[in-house]
Amino acid sequence: MPDIPVQSPGRRVAALLAGLLLALPLSVGLAPSAQAHNTLISSSPEDGATLDAPPEEVVLTFNADVLEGGNGIVVTGPDGADYADGEVVVDGSEASVALAPLTVPGEYTIDYRIVSADGHPLSDTLSFTLDESAVPEPSPSPSEAEEPGEEETPPPASVEEEAATDVRSLAGPFAPVLGVLAAIGGIAVIAIIVIRLRRRPGSGD
Numbered sequence: 435m436p437d438i439p440v441q442s443p444g445r446r447v448a449a450l451l452a453g454l455l456l457a458l459p460l461s462v463g464l465a466p467s468a469q470a471h472n473t474l475i476s477s478s479p480e481d482g483a484t485l486d487a488p489p490e491e492v493v494l495t496f497n498a499d500v501l502e503g504g505n506g507i508v509v510t511g512p513d514g515a516d517y518a519d520g521e522v523v524v525d526g527s528e529a530s531v532a533l534a535p536l537t538v539p540g541e542y543t544i545d546y547r548i549v550s551a552d553g554h555p556l557s558d559t560l561s562f563t564l565d566e567s568a569v570p571e572p573s574p575s576p577s578e579a580e581e582p583g584e585e586e587t588p589p590p591a592s593v594e595e596e597a598a599t600d601v602r603s604l605a606g607p608f609a610p611v612l613g614v615l616a617a618i619g620g621i622a623v624i625a626i627i628v629i630r631l632r633r634r635p636g637s638g639d
C-alpha cells in the first residue's frame with residue numbers, strides 16, 4: 435500500500451502552531467520600534483529652568499528621528515509674542531528653532547508639534563523662565579526708577595566738627611607766637627635748673 439501524503443487535521447494544526455511560534459518573536463521584537471511614538475529625551479532650555487542669560491535657540495532631542503514636514507515650535511513670551519524665529523530645523527532626532535532676542539523677563543512657553551519616526555504627530559508644552567538679570571536693560575518702571583534730583587548731599591557738619599575747625603583757624607595765626615613762647619619757656623626752665631645747680635650747697639660756692 436503506497437504511502438499517500440495526506441495531511442491529517444492534526445498535522446495542519448501543528449504546522450499552524452509552529453508558524454505562529456516562529457512569527458511571534460519577530461512581531462514582538464519589531465513592534466516597539468515600529469509603532470511607538472517618539473519620546474522627548476531632553477530640551478534646551480530645560481523644562482522649568484530659570485535662565486540667567488537669554489537662549490538663542492530651542493533644541494528638542496527625541497529618542498528617535500523626527501520626520502521632515504509638519505513640525506512646528508512656538509515660543510511664547512510673557513508679552514504674548516512668538517519669539518521663534520524661522521523654520522523648525524530637523525537634524526536626526528533633534529528639532530530646533532532659532533529665537534529672536536529675548537528682552538522681556540518672565541515665563542516663556544515652548545509649544546511643539548513634531549512628527550515621530552512612526553509618522554504620528556507628537557505635541558507637548560514646556561516652559562522656562564528668563565530671570566530679570568538676563569535682560570541687559572530692564573524696562574524702567576516708575577516705582578523702581580530713581581528720581582533724578584535725589585542725589586546724595588554731604589551730611590551737614592556737626593557742631594563738634596565746626597568747633598574743631600574754629601580752634602584750628604584761631605590757633606593758626608598764633609602758632610608762631612606759641613612756638614616762640616614755648617622756646618622761651620624751655621630756655622627759662624634750663625636757666626632755672628642751671629642757676630639752682632650753681633646755688634646747690636657744697637657746690638663750691
Ligand SMILES: [Cu+2]
Pocket residue numbers: 469470471472550552553554
Ligand atoms: Cu506613534
